[in-house]
Amino acid sequence: MSDKKKTPPTLVLNPIMCDGRGMCHDAAPDLIDLDEWGYPLLPSHGLRAELSRAQMKAAEDATHACPVLALHIER
Amino acid sequence: MKVRDDGAMTGRLGIEKRSTLPEHEAVYGRLPDVGKRHGRNPGVLVDEVEKAGLRGRGGGWFPTHLKLRAVVNSSADRGRLARTRHPVVIANGMEGEPASSKDAVLLAHSPHLVLDGITVAARTIGATDAFIAVHRDSRLVPGLEAALAERDAAGIDPLTIRLVMPPARYVSSEESALSHWVGDGVATPVFPDRPFQRGAAGRPTLVQNVETLAHLALIARYGGAWFASTGTSNAPGTTLVTVGGAVHQSGVVEVPTGTTVDEIQRLCGGPAEGIRGYLTGGYGGGWVTADGFADVAWDPESVRAGGGVIGASLLWALGESVCPIDEMSRVSAWMAGESAGQCGPCMFGLPSIAEDVRALALRQAYGGDMRRLANRLSLVTNRGGCKHPDGVSRFVSTGLQAFASEVDAHLTGACSVASQRSTDPARQLPVPPARLALLDSSGRDFT
Numbered sequence: 427m428s429d430k431k432k433t434p435p436t437l438v439l440n441p442i443m444c445d446g447r448g449m450c451h452d453a454a455p456d457l458i459d460l461d462e463w464g465y466p467l468l469p470s471h472g473l474r475a476e477l478s479r480a481q482m483k484a485a486e487d488a489t490h491a492c493p494v495l496a497l498h499i500e501r
Numbered sequence: 502m503k504v505r506d507d508g509a510m511t512g513r514l515g516i517e518k519r520s521t522l523p524e525h526e527a528v529y530g531r532l533p534d535v536g537k538r539h540g541r542n543p544g545v546l547v548d549e550v551e552k553a554g555l556r557g558r559g560g561g562w563f564p565t566h567l568k569l570r571a572v573v574n575s576s577a578d579r580g581r582l583a584r585t586r587h588p589v590v591i592a593n594g595m596e597g598e599p600a601s602s603k604d605a606v607l608l609a610h611s612p613h614l615v616l617d618g619i620t621v622a623a624r625t626i627g628a629t630d631a632f633i634a635v636h637r638d639s640r641l642v643p644g645l646e647a648a649l650a651e652r653d654a655a656g657i658d659p660l661t662i663r664l665v666m667p668p669a670r671y672v673s674s675e676e677s678a679l680s681h682w683v684g685d686g687v688a689t690p691v692f693p694d695r696p697f698q699r700g701a702a703g704r705p706t707l708v709q710n711v712e713t714l715a716h717l718a719l720i721a722r723y724g725g726a727w728f729a730s731t732g733t734s735n736a737p738g739t740t741l742v743t744v745g746g747a748v749h750q751s752g753v754v755e756v757p758t759g760t761t762v763d764e765i766q767r768l769c770g771g772p773a774e775g776i777r778g779y780l781t782g783g784y785g786g787g788w789v790t791a792d793g794f795a796d797v798a799w800d801p802e803s804v805r806a807g808g809g810v811i812g813a814s815l816l817w818a819l820g821e822s823v824c825p826i827d828e829m830s831r832v833s834a835w836m837a838g839e840s841a842g843q844c845g846p847c848m849f850g851l852p853s854i855a856e857d858v859r860a861l862a863l864r865q866a867y868g869g870d871m872r873r874l875a876n877r878l879s880l881v882t883n884r885g886g887c888k889h890p891d892g893v894s895r896f897v898s899t900g901l902q903a904f905a906s907e908v909d910a911h912l913t914g915a916c917s918v919a920s921q922r923s924t925d926p927a928r929q930l931p932v933p934p935a936r937l938a939l940l941d942s943s944g945r946d947f948t
Binding site for chain 2: 440442444461462465467473
């Protein structure tokens with residue numbers, strides 16, 4: 427898929443790798459919520475969330491905090 | 502459609518009785534050579550498939566020519582030295598839907614049409630390995646082994662087709678789980694790669710439902726224009742439908758797409774009692790009320806417009822002697838147990854949802870429980886590595902909507918069918934015993 431169109435940076439969650447440790451929420455509580463079972467809820471309530479400039483720092487913190495590398499930012 | 506000597510219409514797929522190889526060839530003729538793939542160009546059959554407008558019959562109804570091309574491109578992108586460049590084709594005969602039997606009927610009666618389809622698909626995409634997958638312990642195994650032996654003796658398939666039997670679990674028939682099994686012996690869904698990108702052992706993999714492959718074998722013989730001479734323009738051809746529940750003769754029928762629900766029902770002897778609603782597509786499909794649905798045409802777009810999902814082409818009639826909330830409770834509990842347990846919202850969300858539905862079925866739920874349930878139903882969607890939780894959510898939420906008055910009755914401690922409940926198990930959605938089969942490589946049946 428060689429899509430040349432410029433899309434905003436996107437936070438991507440791999441739900442199979444995610445163990446629900448919640449460290450992304452601790453690192454970026456305003457960006458990532460936890461559901462009633464302790465699993466991360468992105469602002470989109472899906473597996474991908476486009477990021478505004480203001481959210482970039484929080485998204486990077488959350489990504490770095492994940493011990494199982496379930497989060498990454500697609501640029 | 503062909504007309505038999507006695508004037509009765511018979512279908513294209515030969516599901517009426519079992520055919521041996523000579524009988525099969527007497528009806529359909531020899532399988533022609535369809536031409537092979539060259540580099541980025543699939544075999545010429547792909548153009549006929551596009552002209553035919555064939556769409557996948559496993560549930561997604563995705564255009565088959567696009568899938569064939571995607572596998573070829575993914576393979577061609579790898580370069581000549583890549584060890585993973587040769588495609589794999591897998592015929593999906595798993596039929597994980599407990600209420601569905603169309604693929605089993607097809608494989609039992611017309612195995613050679615499906616196997617023909619595997620061979621022409623393999624040739625068209627340049628596959629070097631071909632598999633057909635049915636559930637472990639499936640009753641279809643001896644018949645398929647016999648059919649494969651017949652073809653071996655006749656030397657029909659340039660590429661040997663191997664029979665594989667992944668564990669009998671609902672999620673193991675999902676296409677990425679199936680290619681995961683063939684490659685690594687683990688029958689769990691994969692995220693985010695799709696099989697055409699990185700499938701079995703990292704190779705581009707074509708996973709096609711067995712009915713789709715049978716149609717492909719017909720297109721190889723008679724062409725795309727012939728294929729599209731019946732059915733709707735959006736989804737041409739014929740389709741198998743599993744009809745069950747409150748009809749006189751449940752079973753599998755083959756009809757042109759666009760046939761109305763009423764006509765399909767009449768082919769199965771008509772309603773056996775008052776119909777309250779239908780489950781469409783499968784256990785990850787959608788409930789609709791009976792009002793007006795009999796006039797809906799059976800094709801993906803019309804069924805969707807009518808509030809349902811054509812999915813794996815299941816049409817299940819819910820009679821008035823069966824409590825819809827009971828049905829939702831039993832099925833959602835079973836579906837929760839069928840999770841692969843890989844993603845949190847599925848692993849924890851589905852049992853919570855099943856518990857809420859069970860409380861409602863037992864008439865022990867209150868308004869607040871329903872609000873929590875509604876929240877949970879939206880919490881599990883779009884958050885899994887596969888669409889299993891989304892399917893359960895749709896099954897429950899469409900059911901709550903279609904049978905809203907029954908939900909209200911249950912919230913006040915009543916049930917409209919409690920006094921005249923049917924004891925006929927054929928009227929209730931089948932729920933297999935909880936399955937213990939592991940999803941990992943124990944019992945892998947090939948190397």
